[in-house]
Amino acid sequence: MNKPTLLILAAGMGSRYGGIKQLDQFGPNGETIIDYSLYDAIRAGFGKVVFIIREELREDFEKTFGPKLTGKIEYDYAIQGFQSYVPESLGNIERAKPWGTGHAMLCAWEQTETPFAVINADDFYGAEAYKTMANFLSSNTEQSVHAMVGYQVKNTLSENGTVSRGVCEKDNDGFLTSVVERTKILRNEAGQIEFLDNGEPEALGENTPVSMNFWGFMPSAFNKTKEYFETYAKENYDAPKAEFYIPTIMSQMMGEGVGKCKVFDTSSDWFGVTYPDDKPDVQASIQKLVNDGAYPLKLWE
Numbered sequence: 001m002n003k004p005t006l007l008i009l010a011a012g013m014g015s016r017y018g019g020i021k022q023l024d025q026f027g028p029n030g031e032t033i034i035d036y037s038l039y040d041a042i043r044a045g046f047g048k049v050v051f052i053i054r055e056e057l058r059e060d061f062e063k064t065f066g067p068k069l070t071g072k073i074e075y076d077y078a079i080q081g082f083q084s085y086v087p088e089s090l091g092n093i094e095r096a097k098p099w100g101t102g103h104a105m106l107c108a109w110e111q112t113e114t115p116f117a118v119i120n121a122d123d124f125y126g127a128e129a130y131k132t133m134a135n136f137l138s139s140n141t142e143q144s145v146h147a148m149v150g151y152q153v154k155n156t157l158s159e160n161g162t163v164s165r166g167v168c169e170k171d172n173d174g175f176l177t178s179v180v181e182r183t184k185i186l187r188n189e190a191g192q193i194e195f196l197d198n199g200e201p202e203a204l205g206e207n208t209p210v211s212m213n214f215w216g217f218m219p220s221a222f223n224k225t226k227e228y229f230e231t232y233a234k235e236n237y238d239a240p241k242a243e244f245y246i247p248t249i250m251s252q253m254m255g256e257g258v259g260k261c262k263v264f265d266t267s268s269d270w271f272g273v274t275y276p277d278d279k280p281d282v283q284a285s286i287q288k289l290v291n292d293g294a295y296p297l298k299l300w301e
Contacts, residue, residue, distance in 0.1 A: 003047025100243030150209030166211035
């Protein structure tokens with residue numbers, strides 16, 4: 001059985017964070033969040049990792065991760081360029097930022113031959129999520145069935161500002177029925193979680209599943225992704241900040257009846273860095289996991 005592949009979305013600009021947060025150091029020995037993701041993925045049974053990056057980051061990524069991964073797992077790079085997979089008829093397109101997570105995934109098509117997972121570079125998902133996804137990707141035989149890990153919204157908030165999350169609904173069999181991006185989610189002064197999409201606060205239940213962009217796909221998803229992206233690019237060629245997201249791909253496949261998405265709930269704490277002030281919280285969370293024995297003090301020794 002082919003081991004699954006892990007795609008790491010690392011081409012983003014980190015506009016709210018300032019600096020290259022993909023390579024920022026959070027662990028007790030200067031580890032990045034990606035280091036912990038790689039460690040968890042190797043333990044869970046992934047056989048290859050593909051870093052999806054901008055060309056100018058390749059040297060830094062190779063220097064940071066190459067020596068650690070050699071001999072442990074196969075790795076490769078995919079470049080997310082502004083023109084990648086853009087229909088030639090559109091010519092050169094002026095962009096202010098990359099085309100989004102769905103486009104990034106598409107850019108790794110040539111490097112990906114097995115069922116695969118997709119994660120954000122700057123999110124800490126926890127070991128359980130990797131085991132669950134690796135098991136699914138290794139055992140699933142239906143090309144039209146994909147997956148995501150759903151986190152309880154209460155475990156994904158920031159104390160330093162509002163967050164945007166893909167709020168999920170699923171049917172009685174645990175399959176995704178909708179994922180709706182909600183912005184400005186926070187815990188209000190009364191201690192309740194709410195979002196302010198249209199100015200009016202609306203409540204969210206503590207355990208509402210949200211997508212933190214941990215997806216699992218069969219290789220068949222690439223053909224549809226290419227089709228959807230080409231349509232999107234034609235419709236948005238003159239919008240330099242328009243982004244094509246992974247939930248859009250999943251929603252379109254579900255809408256056409258060509259794909260289903262199993263939701264695996266986890267009660268694990270997620271943590272990540274949206275704002276610079278999140279960094280000390282993430283460092284403390286990782287230090288606690290090290291103290292509790294979940295990770296060795298020196299990951300790669």
